[in-house]
Amino acid sequence: MLFFSIFFLSYSIYQLIFNKYNNLEIEGIFKLKENYKNFLLFRKDNINFQIHKQKIKIDFSLLNNEINQVHNFYIKGKLVKLNNLSLFNFSNQIFFSLRITDLRFIDSEKSYSISNSMNPIVNQYLDLIVINKHSRNSLIYQKLNDLNILHLFTISGFHFNLIYLFFNSMFSKRKKLALITDLIGIALLIIYLVVLDFKISAARSMLFIMLIFLNKNMFDSKFDNITLLSLCAFLIAILNPYLIFSYSYILSFSITLIILTCVFLFRNFNFYWKTILILVIAHIYATLITHTFNENYNIFSFFIQILLIPIISFNYIFTLVFFKVTFLIEKTILLLDAFLNLLLESNLFIKFIIPSDLCILLSIPLFILRKVEYDNKYKKFYEFNSS
Structure with a gap:
């Protein structure tokens, strides 16, 4: 019973944190965390949020081809908590989407590599x-x-x-x-x-x-x-x-x-x-x-x-x-x-x-x-x- 009580307390704390970010206006330069088939994934603090590709006009082939690049975007909008979460959302900790006011691709930079090889x-x-x-x-x-x-x-x-x-x-x-x-x-x-x-x-x-x-x-x-x-x-x-x-x-x-x-x-x-x-x-x-x-x-x-x-x-x-x-x-x-x-x-x-x-x-x-x-x-x- 003690274990369940502690688990429920932890869950409640996370809900309070999520409520803090719900309907939060954000603006700034964000690094692309992951390029999925239907959406782009970004992170605000430790909160992941998605932006559906159909809502933005960007050449996504550029993002797919440049493997060792970090892509920077200017993003302005409102974080909205997702409803009807799938197992994919839970597994990847994606609980928010963004209502876009403005989104622009800024630039790409070479990502860090542990290797010194030219190959x-x-x-x-x-x-x-x-x-x-x-x-x-x-x-x-x-x-x-x-x-x-x-x-x-x-x-x-x-x-x-x-x-x-x-x-x-x-x-x-x-x-x-x-x-x-x-x-x-x-x-x-x-x-x-x-x-x-x-x-x-x-x-x-x-x-x-x-x-x-x-x-x-x-x-x-x-x-x-x-x-x-x-x-x-x-x-x-x-x-x-x-x-x-x-x-x-x-x-x-x-x-x-x-x-x-x-x-x-x-x-x-x-x-x-x-x-x-x-x-x-x-x-x-x-x-x-x-x-x-x-x-x-x-x-x-x-x-x-x-x-x-x-x-x-x-x-x-x-x-x-x-x-x-x-x-x-x-x-x-x-x-x-x-x-x-x-x-x-x-x-x-x-x-x-x-x-x-x-x-x-x-x-x-x-x-x-x-x-x-x-x-x-x-x-x-x-x-x-x-x-």
Whole structure:
């Protein structure tokens, strides 16, 4: 009951903030945040607002073609809170539109890039891998999306765990330094998270790592990982209650929950069978969730991901360490891109949509099995102690 009360309080605070911006007159120079098919997206403070393209006269092809440009607009109008919000609005935190009084394109400027390379392909990969900067209109973004491996490149909990494990592995032989190593690793990840502007899946992983650290060092591992994940989900939700509708939030926590459930269910299996079963089940449920809003499915996507996970894992750490060594990074990035182009030629797509209620229904058996197995485990434990 306390959790629901805190969540409702957070929701109420956000409603008060939104009411403050409703019918607010705005005027000034705004940077284009995102160019969608039917509207342009801008931001006032931390509030996103949309402007429908049919209401303005601009050459939108210019915005589509210039991938590495920031576009500036003079905007004058009134923010109006949207009614009949869709899941897309909730997921992307778009709650306002603008009644335009005046809108003019001002200019474009080159956006910041982490790379020093003269090769635009290398620049786009590096910006995506290191600082999670990308454009939906980029051919590279579309290529990764077609291969169903975009989630392996856009920074998420997968990458934060890689960094944390890599950092800890360098000092694994010095057990006396384990606590200090953990603290330094967590501090570095917090700095990286700030650079990434608190991306949801990365924030989830960061908070989860911190909770595991506290559970291990302060509570003697009293709580299991699923309990910690639930607490993590709650803490992020009260910071912004609308995040529970975000595709990133749903995918990040759902797939992590499924993986942790599978780890528990298959804990007595040998390593190889356990790994195969976890990968297959995680892929099935990720596909179910994804296809509640995306209809294209590459039938080779599972095998492509199995093939690429070790390659991309190595490439991610390698790129983070050597991204400023231009001649070396150029060769590795272009080699990876050539390999992805070969995989792209073997794509075969089918189209289907999964209703949300069916997706939830198909998830229930897995958690029932987990509950039964959990009860059996502790029943045996108590029987053993009482004998």
